[in-house]
């Protein structure tokens with residue numbers, strides 16, 4: 567285990583325990599989420615060393631609920647995935663000045679394949695070897711491992727995307743610097759993360775599936791995401807709700823609680839979360855659309 571001695575966002579050394587959470591998904595081990603006294607950024611601390619992190623991903627479920635399973639859940643999941651990929655495509659088209667896209671944490675590559683089929687120049691980055699091979703061999707995509715990001719690739723991108731990925735990245739500051747240097751000056755980055763200030767997070771508390779410790783190292787709010795983007799020379803220009811996530815996260819949270827009628831409870835929780843979130847634009851998960859700040863550094 568490794569303890570951070572400074573807040574990754576502001577560098578302050580003082581933080582308090584915010585919540586104790588178990589790894590309900592896999593190991594049942596207990597972890598603490600701390601909150602920075604200065605900037606209120608929340609992060610899992612202590613956390614597994616880089617060398618230990620791999621074992622927390624060793625589940626068939628984690629790579630994908632994707633390509634092989636049958637049954638109602640899989641059918642619903644796959645159709646929602648198709649719908650969400652199409653809506654992400656429409657969203658990105660609204661901003662893009664060109665047609666090159668880099669997806670960091672592309673998993674098995676279904677999102678990038680959708681773009682490639684529409685004539686985009688695509689690159690993926692994926693640390694998981696099995697997922698990377700699937701995207702190479704089955705989806706025929708150009709996919710690199712994470713070390714590629716450190717090689718300062720010369721080709722700049724119109725669009726960089728991270729769909730529920732940034733909360734997993736051990737060196738978040740370095741990753742945001744890499745993203746900035748990979749992005750064209752008129753490019754856009756799209757970062758989707760769970761929102762730890764959402765109504766469903768408040769409702770489920772330590773059972774909220776969005777915490778997903780220790781795989782999730784950071785527990786962003788709208789405020790702290792905007793802070794870390796600003797720190798790295800980005801300007802957040804739009805915050806977009808992901809309204810299906812409240813249902814999915816509620817369903818997992820109900821599973822962790824082991825209550826009866828978990829499908830019905832999750833459905834009600836998902837609706838309630840979306841209704842409550844409307845006023846403060848504080849949904850279960852949010853997409854942050856950002857561009858480079860002018861005159862940064």
Ligand SMILES: [Zn+2]
Nearest residue numbers: 573576602605
């Ligand atoms: Zn801080």
